[in-house]
Amino acid sequence: MGRSPCCDNRGLKRGPWSAEEDEALLNYINKNNGHGSWRSLPKLAGLLRCGKSCRLRWTNYLRPDIKRGPFTKDEEKLIIQLHGILGNRWAAIASQLPGRTDNEIKNLWNTHLKKRLLLMGIDPQTHKPVDSNCLTSTAPASLATRHMAQWESARLEAEARLSRESSLFSQPLEKSEPDYFLRLWNSEVGEAFRNLTTVDKSACPSPMSQASSSTKCGSVSAVTTEVGNTLTGSSTMAGDQNEDMEDKICQTNTEDVGHNICQTNTEDVGYKICQINTEDLEYKSCQTNTEDMGYKIFQSNTEDVEYKPWQLNTEDVMAGSDSSCSNDLEDSSDTALQLLLNFPINNDMSFLEDNVDDYATTPARWTPNSFICPL
DNA sequence: AATGCACTCAACCGCACATCT
DNA sequence: CAGATGTGCGGTTGAGTGCAT
Numbered sequence: 001m002g003r004s005p006c007c008d009n010r011g012l013k014r015g016p017w018s019a020e021e022d023e024a025l026l027n028y029i030n031k032n033n034g035h036g037s038w039r040s041l042p043k044l045a046g047l048l049r050c051g052k053s054c055r056l057r058w059t060n061y062l063r064p065d066i067k068r069g070p071f072t073k074d075e076e077k078l079i080i081q082l083h084g085i086l087g088n089r090w091a092a093i094a095s096q097l098p099g100r101t102d103n104e105i106k107n108l109w110n111t112h113l114k115k116r117l118l119l120m121g122i123d124p125q126t127h128k129p130v131d132s133n134c135l136t137s138t139a140p141a142s143l144a145t146r147h148m149a150q151w152e153s154a155r156l157e158a159e160a161r162l163s164r165e166s167s168l169f170s171q172p173l174e175k176s177e178p179d180y181f182l183r184l185w186n187s188e189v190g191e192a193f194r195n196l197t198t199v200d201k202s203a204c205p206s207p208m209s210q211a212s213s214s215t216k217c218g219s220v221s222a223v224t225t226e227v228g229n230t231l232t233g234s235s236t237m238a239g240d241q242n243e244d245m246e247d248k249i250c251q252t253n254t255e256d257v258g259h260n261i262c263q264t265n266t267e268d269v270g271y272k273i274c275q276i277n278t279e280d281l282e283y284k285s286c287q288t289n290t291e292d293m294g295y296k297i298f299q300s301n302t303e304d305v306e307y308k309p310w311q312l313n314t315e316d317v318m319a320g321s322d323s324s325c326s327n328d329l330e331d332s333s334d335t336a337l338q339l340l341l342n343f344p345i346n347n348d349m350s351f352l353e354d355n356v357d358d359y360a361t362t363p364a365r366w367t368p369n370s371f372i373c374p375l
Numbered sequence: 376a377a378t379g380c381a382c383t384c385a386a387c388c389g390c391a392c393a394t395c396t
Numbered sequence: 397c398a399g400a401t402g403t404g405c406g407g408t409t410g411a412g413t414g415c416a417t
Binding site: 015 | 383386
Binding site for chain 3: 377378379380381382383384385386387388389390391392393394395396
């Protein structure tokens, strides 16, 4: 059906913004407590710009919460990690870096980080060593896979908690009830993870997945199925989220769960993955562990990286919840994302190896209560 | 001093999606 | 339900700047 251009550029100014234009835009937005319709804004603000240009100028430069100045090492590290999860979804990445814009992050990536990774022999798109592509079929593990495993665990925990709560509380929770993992699961990051799960499975079939499924896989899958069924009939969630969550959980392919978790069973595969030297953000060179056909992608200076143990950092999760349970989505996402980023990168996947059967019934080292905001 | 090159980053473009009519 | 409109997003461009020759 063809689309008309968002704005007619004829007679409109283009190029860099002058201080006067900035002031006019700022004044208008301040006076009106917001921008309103971007299309009508230029006319109302007396600007010879198209609405799109105004929006861009505001979101990328004039917004009061913009943090200017060079990126810190931590920010760069976070961007690299998030890029490994989310890919070129700059807006999603930017949402995890307060005060930074997607444009800024995109520029940083294209001008610095991408080149840096390439120089180190790391494919900036896949975050895998360039010369290890041949290994991916025999060693399916990747940073993404590790994140997948963590996500899957987080999701299972959330499901388990929902199931538990549904039996404990007959009335629906308040809509404002913080629900870190459910929210995160429904967030951009969760979405990315779900996509990742699908893509990764098809792109990189695990040797394990081709073998008959193991007991361990079966255990985990069973839990998912059970929880999913429980949830279908539960009424613990409020409003649209409830429906969404039910859908997503019920859609869960339990075979995939087993598949993915088994893929990352170090007992079977044996590998160590990404470790980052945060001090200089240098990825150290790829090493292949030929002994067990696994491989180490990166090595890090573990002194530099504070890896939290593979359990919820209760302090983080509960931060702010003492005073109130009304953390907004950003807060909870941040917290949960922190969890994700605190993944025990320098450990292998022993958390899965350790009593996976136990894990299925009792999420060992995952204190269920630590997910729950005090009522 | 003049020129060329590489780099950075603000801004633009076009597409996709959500919402409105 | 279809088309129109508004907005957000990611890819790309090009002006400005610094440095090397």
